[in-house]
Amino acid sequence: MKGFDIYHGSGNVDFKKAYAAGYRIAMVKATEGKTFKDPKFATNVKDAKAAGLKVGAYHFARFTSPEVARQEAQFFYKVVKGYLKYMDEPLVLDLETNHAGSQLVASMQAFFAELKKLTGHKLMLYSMGVFYLNNLKGHHPGIPLWYARYASKPIGVSRYYLWQKSQTGKVPGISAYVDINETGPDYPSTVQAEVKKAAPTAKVATTVKRAVKTTPYYVTASKLNIRKSPGGAILGQLSHGDRVQVLGISAGWAKIKSNDKAVYVSAKYLKKSQSATNAVKKAAPKPVYHTVKAGDTVGALAKKYGSSIKQIKTWNKLDSKYTIYVGKKIRVK
Numbered sequence: 001m002k003g004f005d006i007y008h009g010s011g012n013v014d015f016k017k018a019y020a021a022g023y024r025i026a027m028v029k030a031t032e033g034k035t036f037k038d039p040k041f042a043t044n045v046k047d048a049k050a051a052g053l054k055v056g057a058y059h060f061a062r063f064t065s066p067e068v069a070r071q072e073a074q075f076f077y078k079v080v081k082g083y084l085k086y087m088d089e090p091l092v093l094d095l096e097t098n099h100a101g102s103q104l105v106a107s108m109q110a111f112f113a114e115l116k117k118l119t120g121h122k123l124m125l126y127s128m129g130v131f132y133l134n135n136l137k138g139h140h141p142g143i144p145l146w147y148a149r150y151a152s153k154p155i156g157v158s159r160y161y162l163w164q165k166s167q168t169g170k171v172p173g174i175s176a177y178v179d180i181n182e183t184g185p186d187y188p189s190t191v192q193a194e195v196k197k198a199a200p201t202a203k204v205a206t207t208v209k210r211a212v213k214t215t216p217y218y219v220t221a222s223k224l225n226i227r228k229s230p231g232g233a234i235l236g237q238l239s240h241g242d243r244v245q246v247l248g249i250s251a252g253w254a255k256i257k258s259n260d261k262a263v264y265v266s267a268k269y270l271k272k273s274q275s276a277t278n279a280v281k282k283a284a285p286k287p288v289y290h291t292v293k294a295g296d297t298v299g300a301l302a303k304k305y306g307s308s309i310k311q312i313k314t315w316n317k318l319d320s321k322y323t324i325y326v327g328k329k330i331r332v333k
Helices: 015-020 041-050 066-086 101-118 129-135 190-197 202-212 273-282 298-305 309-316
Strands: 002-006 023-032 054-060 091-094 123-128 145-148 162-169 178-183 215-219 223-227 234-239 243-250 253-258 261-266 270-272 289-291 329-331
Touching: 002 162, 015 023, 015 041, 023 041, 023 066, 023 178, 041 054, 041 066, 054 066, 066 091, 066 101, 066 298, 091 101, 101 123, 123 129, 123 162, 129 145, 298 309, 309 329
Parallel strands: 002 023, 023 054, 054 091, 091 123, 123 145, 145 162
Antiparallel strands: 002 178, 162 178, 215 243, 215 270, 223 234, 223 261, 243 253, 253 261, 289 329
């Protein structure tokens, strides 16, 4: 299924023409940073929905820390909450530059945690190419991916909700160039569409059902080679925490799905989905420490770093009065 994403720079959009041309998903910019609201947001959402498109909204990140990320999440929700009734698609964090340094992953996770507190609407991460693969991959469990990679296929990932395949698309009804998207294997209707497409006989339906029931596993090694055959040529690598669909295991080798092909990895470094929580914990960011300054309190530090007073007390073995000393380094996250 095809779609596009737009912002105020896309100009006036004739969504009915876009729909007639076969486009079905419109992802609309809502906010950026802590203060910018896209002036075309409300109009774009309503008009896209009226034309029959599925609508989602995205926020362009500028955060520099977990605290600022929470503030951006609050601002995003404040703008979109009155329009959720128009939205079938997720609320999206657009994260493609690093303003948070070593706190990038922690800030991303703080954004999603805050948004989950504010709304039950489904969420999604947008990121691109090498930036995503080097910084964010494996650190957003449970949050589907909208992946930008301008190539013949989404190189580097096998699981994604949307794939942004071009930034120079031409869509009827839109005069400016726009980003073109295509649904991926994690898009909710993908399996249903494949089943309907293949449905003439009971035998075919059984085959599709068997394919859908592949077992999810998680990678436990820091890097895991993908091979063409058991012990064969190396085609690429998986990272710690990556989720894979296993078709079967034999003689220590797991046969896994990779797009439309079957490839192999060592089964020794895979664990079933029940261990997903453990896999994610291993990949979590390192503890954060703070050097105590005059005026610091445990309560203020807990709020600043998104922790709890009880956690800080436990990590640092504080007394019942939560005493901390100037110049001492304590764990705060």
